[in-house]
Amino acid sequence: MSGRSSAQRRRNILLHAALAPLALIWLFPLWMMFIFSTMDDNGIFSPHVVLTPSTHFLENFNALEADTGFIRATTISILVATAYTLLSVTLTSMAGWALASYRFVGKGVVLATILGTLTLPYFVVVIPQFIMVARDFHLDNTWFALIVPPLFNSLGVLFMRQSFAMMPSELFDAARVEGVKEWRIFLYVAVPLARPTLAALSIILFLHSWNNYLWPLLINSQPAMMTAPVALGSLIGLTKVSWGGIMTGAVILTAPMLVLFVTLQRHFIAGISAGAVK
């Protein structure tokens, strides 16, 4: 008995001895992002290894604001991500409800098209999207361009469809017998029941929009309509630029998502695992 438990102890020690250094390596870049955001450029490029915070965060923020107007860019990002999330959740849960609840002409075609094109690389659509939005309709550098084209994302449709399909249909049939209209059944019976799925989906969509880089880079290149990642990216590679400022921007982009992740970890993980199982 004691032999077995000591073997188990050894295994436990081994487990932590393997994971702890790896975890430190993984945390290192995030920690340094934070440290660099508090250092001036002399500190960042000094010959000494410094792993503790300094006092230049506000200075760095001012440099960043002077370089790119980061407050405006961040405001644009917040508004775009919020609008995108609300619209996408609304559109995809309605579509998911239709696919889960009714038989209708063309259902097979709709489902097959969504599933069949799900894993196509985004690059296949980005060129025509750009030509259409920027060249044909001259809608580049608008809110429309930032918010509407990315709404094509069909992951939410499948996610919501699955959630609605798993609900007992007697629930809805009982309401139908009472003569309740379909849109009321959807809004007042089905949607409240789907709250956990809606939460997971909203978080993933918000994160997706908040971090989106390529499309906003292509379509909104004027400084006045840049999102925060595009504004920050425009500084990377410039020769006369404050690295402390860039790291401050990186922290501002990252920290809120980390806080969300820690507080809503369950929903994040549900969303990511579902996103993969799409």
Add this chain to the structure above:
Amino acid sequence: MRQRTQTAYAFLTPYLLIFLAFWIWPIINSFWLSFLNTRSANWTFNPRMTWGRLLVDPAFANALQNTLVILVIQVPIMIALATVLATLLNSPALKVRGLFRFAFFAPVVVGEVAYAAMFRLLFNEFGIINKMLAGIGLTTIPWLSDPNAAMAVIIIALTWRWAGYNAIIILAGLQSIPEDVYEAATLDGVSKVRQFFFMTLPLLKPVILLCVVLSVIGTMQLFSEPFLITNRGGPGQATETLGLFLYRQGFNAFNFGYASAVAYTIAALAIAISLLNLWLGRERE
């Protein structure tokens, strides 16, 4: 379930309009564009300027080769690491589980630009990685100006960013394996290591294959990392990927036809490599 075509389309139409306008139509349009010479004022049918050019363009060959090198090295390392991580994180004996999960899963929420900026600074010639190498008496490495080292930085950055993401998916797979499978094996005296190789891995195969396929599709479209970390695919064109090549052709040169041909090549390769993986990993009875 009742036949209610009208009701169904009332719910579906708003999404379908967006889906058709910004997904289905571009897929078709881009295929058509890939046969057009878009460098003249009037776009004319001339596949020799697009598909024909792909075959002889050394810059495309270089981008293709770089992408495949990253794919072949990075994806296996990351998937193996993610599998090990998921297994260790799933261990009931693990203490401070929350902290470990945070360490490995946090990169999932970090945006491309923020993490690219950070890795560019970490691996700067005068950056902290070189300072630490020098500190322990090793020679410093010109990370971003040496072609091979720059590739290594891209691979390291990608692994940092995506290992946790894959571990989350594999962990979900692990947690769906019923406990009693292991209890029986433990009673029969099968060691934990043998249990991992002969029970866990085979049961996880579908999930791991899924991770491989997702990673292949992602790697084929690699753009932000070489764009931002190695400064537009540098040094020279040493880290130029297919995604970056497409960006240059489409949005610097505005050669939409050629860029569309590249886009469809990326799609075809992603599908082909994914199918190859699924075929290699199929059940053999």
